[in-house]
Amino acid sequence: MKGPPKRIVIVGGGSAGWMAASLLHHAWDRHGTKITLLESSDIGIIGVGEGSTPFLRQFFEQLEIPESEWMPYCSATYKCGIRFPEWTHEKGHRSYFHPFFSQLDLTTAGAFFHNCGLRRRRHSAVTHPDNFFVSAALARTHRGPKPAQALPFVPDYAYHFDAGRLGEFLKNRAIALGVEHLIGTVDGVSQNDQGDIVSLETEQQGKIVADFFLDCSGFAGLLINKCLGEKFHSYRDNLFNDSAIALATPIDTRGPIPSQTVSTALKFGWVWKIPLTSRYGNGYVYSSDFVSAEAAERELREHLGGAAEGVEARHLKMRVGRVDNHWSKNCLAVGLSQGFIEPLEATALMLIQFTVQYFIQLMEEGDFTDRYRTECNHKINVAFEGVRDYVVAHYQLSKRDDSDYWIENRNHTHRSANLSAILDAWDHGEDFEATLTRHAKTLVYLRPNWYCILAGMGRFSRRTRKTTTPQAASADKTRAYCEEIARGFPSHRRQLQQTYGEAGGDWCFEP
Numbered sequence: 158m159k160g161p162p163k164r165i166v167i168v169g170g171g172s173a174g175w176m177a178a179s180l181l182h183h184a185w186d187r188h189g190t191k192i193t194l195l196e197s198s199d200i201g202i203i204g205v206g207e208g209s210t211p212f213l214r215q216f217f218e219q220l221e222i223p224e225s226e227w228m229p230y231c232s233a234t235y236k237c238g239i240r241f242p243e244w245t246h247e248k249g250h251r252s253y254f255h256p257f258f259s260q261l262d263l264t265t266a267g268a269f270f271h272n273c274g275l276r277r278r279r280h281s282a283v284t285h286p287d288n289f290f291v292s293a294a295l296a297r298t299h300r301g302p303k304p305a306q307a308l309p310f311v312p313d314y315a316y317h318f319d320a321g322r323l324g325e326f327l328k329n330r331a332i333a334l335g336v337e338h339l340i341g342t343v344d345g346v347s348q349n350d351q352g353d354i355v356s357l358e359t360e361q362q363g364k365i366v367a368d369f370f371l372d373c374s375g376f377a378g379l380l381i382n383k384c385l386g387e388k389f390h391s392y393r394d395n396l397f398n399d400s401a402i403a404l405a406t407p408i409d410t411r412g413p414i415p416s417q418t419v420s421t422a423l424k425f426g427w428v429w430k431i432p433l434t435s436r437y438g439n440g441y442v443y444s445s446d447f448v449s450a451e452a453a454e455r456e457l458r459e460h461l462g463g464a465a466e467g468v469e470a471r472h473l474k475m476r477v478g479r480v481d482n483h484w485s486k487n488c489l490a491v492g493l494s495q496g497f498i499e500p501l502e503a504t505a506l507m508l509i510q511f512t513v514q515y516f517i518q519l520m521e522e523g524d525f526t527d528r529y530r531t532e533c534n535h536k537i538n539v540a541f542e543g544v545r546d547y548v549v550a551h552y553q554l555s556k557r558d559d560s561d562y563w564i565e566n567r568n569h570t571h572r573s574a575n576l577s578a579i580l581d582a583w584d585h586g587e588d589f590e591a592t593l594t595r596h597a598k599t600l601v602y603l604r605p606n607w608y609c610i611l612a613g614m615g616r617f618s619r620r621t622r623k624t625t626t627p628q629a630a631s632a633d634k635t636r637a638y639c640e641e642i643a644r645g646f647p648s649h650r651r652q653l654q655q656t657y658g659e660a661g662g663d664w665c666f667e668p
């Protein structure tokens with residue numbers, strides 16, 4: 158096959174299915190590609206996933222969907238980064254902020270890297286990341302990420318949103334643009350002699366034929382695993398969490414609205430708290446090897462206090478890992494069917510977007526050969542492994558010892574060679590920059606991210622050799638500088654009122 162397929166069928170109507178439909182339609186409608194999305198009315202969507210990375214901004218920009226159009230519909234808010242409380246109990250490190258880094262931070266981040274370098278060699282220097290990033294100052298003061306007056310650089314940012322509403326928004330839009338929407342449950346798949354999928358069988362729609370298929374069927378992996386037999390590569394030996402409990406609590410939008418996700422470590426995992434304009438989304442991600450579902454729910458409710466009283470909790474199982482081949486035969490797996498890394502850094506939609514965009518790029522560049530499939534699968538696996546390593550680092554760096562869960566998470570040795578190289582270079586006072594550069598091709602998280610997590614968790618060895626003492630940068634000065642810049646940004650609440658107002662809607666955030 159040369160160029161884009163003529164007829165594509167997407168199985169699954171969750172976020173993955175509708176994001177893929179939107180991107181494929183945008184890229185190939187002009188080539189006459191016909192896109193059909195088939196979903197089951199008997200099998201629901203996962204319906205969680207309220208956080209994102211700045212990558213999602215590109216998604217909306219590419220599709221030319223303004224914030225004022227989708228954010229009010231999805232009760233969305235702005236996200237400047239993630240706060241991590243209680244990941245270690247060490248004094249001075251009980252909480253740190255992981256910012257979205259931008260050019261606005263260049264000066265102060267230089268001071269941060271410098272101080273970290275000194276402290277790694279046992280000199281005294283302030284290294285807490287909260288002092289060095291504009292996004293941290295914005296989140297601390299409940300501000301939005303868009304300046305009141307134009308600046309030469311602007312902070313990067315992401316969004317929080319109601320996942321169910323986002324799927325619905327994309328669905329309505331895609332159908333209006335001409336994507337065909339069918340309801341039916343796939344109960345049979347036909348393949349030709351080469352193993353390519355030829356058609357799907359459904360009771361409601363009969364036989365559905367296409368020349369290319371997307372498996373967006375969620376954890377079921379209907380086409381990629383069950384039909385094509387692609388192996389699932391579990392991350393269980395270094396990511397222990399396999400379960401989650403989601404529970405919404407009320408938000409008072411009359412007061413300051415947070416512009417950060419808070420991910421607090423508990424005894425057997427961690428809890429997300431995500432502000433929407435309609436509610437807080439909360440959820441406990443934990444390992445069922447260490448705590449029962451009932452005990453985990455008790456712990457979550459205790460953590461949330463009165464706000465959770467009488468609210469029903471949803472229990473979910475997670476299949477953590479990835480398939481080896483995301484693109485197999487004439488099928489591309491996208492979303493939970495291709496793999497999932499626990500949502501600590503809210504990366505799942507980013508991987509969906511990356512997979513579909515890369516697939517589009519390759520199909521447009523060349524023909525439908527094994528070489529392209531191999532390259533595509535390799536790149537996606539590198540992206541998964543890059544995210545996995547950064548998430549694993551949170552557990553390996555934690556100094557909590559209040560349960561076997563934390564002790565085993567820290568002590569296991571199943572970490573990747575990449576992660577070992579990064580942690581070893583940091584711990585032994587080696588040239589950290591050179592190590593990051595050496596691994597640049599396989600890293601998803603970059604220099605500021607690694608410095609933030611390592612310094613934020615207080616990972617400073619006492620065994621490194623002292624060198625001559627250059628002057629440490631003043632954290633008081635960098636903090637004051639960030640706060641001065643932050644004063645030029647409106648409150649998050651005001652920013653949302655403005656965005657929602659542009660839609661001509663009601664600014665008081667009613668859905």
Ligand SMILES: Cc1cc2nc3c(=O)[nH]c(=O)nc-3n(C[C@H](O)[C@H](O)[C@H](O)COP(=O)(O)OP(=O)(O)OC[C@H]3O[C@@H](n4cnc5c(N)ncnc54)[C@H](O)[C@@H]3O)c2cc1C
Pocket residue numbers: 168169170171172173174195196197198199200201202203204205206207208209320341342343344373374375376377379401440473474475491492493494500503504505506507
């Ligand atoms: C606890 C938790 C928290 C998360 N938090 C985040 C987050 O903060 N940020 C983030 O980016 N992501 C997050 N995610 C991931 C995110 O929710 C998913 O990546 C995203 O929703 C995509 O899901 P999906 O579309 O692949 O699958 P689903 O939503 O499960 O959709 C599957 C679809 O396949 C259809 N289907 C299945 N079988 C058949 C069949 N036989 N015939 C026809 N149709 C079928 C179903 O009807 C459904 O429409 C989280 C996930 C979990 C579990």
